[in-house]
Every structure is written in structure tokens, then in C-alpha cells.
Amino acid sequence: MTASLKSSSGFTLIEMVMAMLVLSVGLLGLLQSIQVALRHEQGNKVREEAVLLAEEQMNVLRLNPFDTHTTATRMIGGGLKKFSVVRTTRSLGETTSTSQLTVSVSWQFRNLTTTHQISTFKKI
Structure with missing residues (x-):
């Protein structure tokens, strides 16, 4: 009689x-999603500061x-970020004393x- 011992408990190496x-x-998928989330968060911080x-x-x-073109530097997340600011004014006509003011911030x-550009109207 030969007895064979076969164990079926436990995990194999494979x-x-x-x-x-x-x-x-x-x-790895989780780490990639964290990296994407951080990149979007940084972009949103810069955009918020520009606004x-x-x-x-x-x-x-x-x-x-005002001057028509300036450069502004802001502290964001421990580092400095440069923004280009362009300010323009445009008269809306000879008969009206209203002007359109526009500020464009680029980064x-x-x-x-x-x-990012914003506009408003001003009576002169």
C-alpha cells in the first residue's frame, strides 16, 4: 500500500x-487617477487666481x-505665476458718453x- 499525501489547502506560487x-x-490605475486629479486641481487654482x-x-x-498692458505675478501653491494683463477701452459712439472696458488676463x-476676459460698460 502506498499512501499519497496531496494537500489541497493553500495557494500555489502561480x-x-x-x-x-x-x-x-x-x-497603478489608482495612482494615475490621483495624478490626473492633482493636475486638474493645479489648473483650477491658476484659473481662479486669473479670474x-x-x-x-x-x-x-x-x-x-490705466496702462494698456501690464504683467502681474501672483503666488500660487508656493510658487510664483506670471499673468499678462491687457486692458482696453472702446468708445461706443460719438453720440453717447459710454465706453466698453475690457480686461484680458493670459497665463x-x-x-x-x-x-480669461471680462467686459463692462462705463459712462464717462
Whole structure:
């Protein structure tokens, strides 16, 4: 009589390697989604600062004479970010004393130039 001992409990080496492979792929996907979320968060912070700068410049434009082009630097997330500000005024006609005031703020983020523009009307 020969007795063979066969154990069916536990995991084989192949099963462990496959489980680790599936787990690794899942973790890599999670890390990629975190990276994308952080990139979008940075872009939103820059955009929010540009909007605040445009509103600030518009308020200055309503009150005082102005230069047509300036550069502003703001602190965002521990680093400085440069914004280009262009302010224009356009008369709406000879018979009216109303002008259109426009402020455009441009910035570069990840090699992409973006512009935010706001306009208002002012009686002179």
C-alpha cells in the first residue's frame, strides 16, 4: 500500500503571482487617477487666481486711467505665476458718453496659453 499525501489547502506560487499582478495593475490605475486629479486641481487654482486678477484690474480700470498692458505675478501653491494683463477701452459712439472696458488676463500652464476676459460698460 502506498499512501499519497496531496494537500489541497493553500495557494500555489502561480496563484500568488497572478494575484500580485492583478493588484499591481489596480494600484497603478489608482495612482494615475490621483495624478490626473492633482493636475486638474493645479489648473483650477491658476484659473481662479486669473479670474480674481481680472476682477481686480477691472475695478482699477473703472476708477483710474490705466496702462494698456501690464504683467502681474501672483503666488500660487508656493510658487510664483506670471499673468499678462491687457486692458482696453472702446468708445461706443460719438453720440453717447459710454465706453466698453475690457480686461484680458493670459497665463501659461503646462505649455498651454489660456485667456480669461471680462467686459463692462462705463459712462464717462
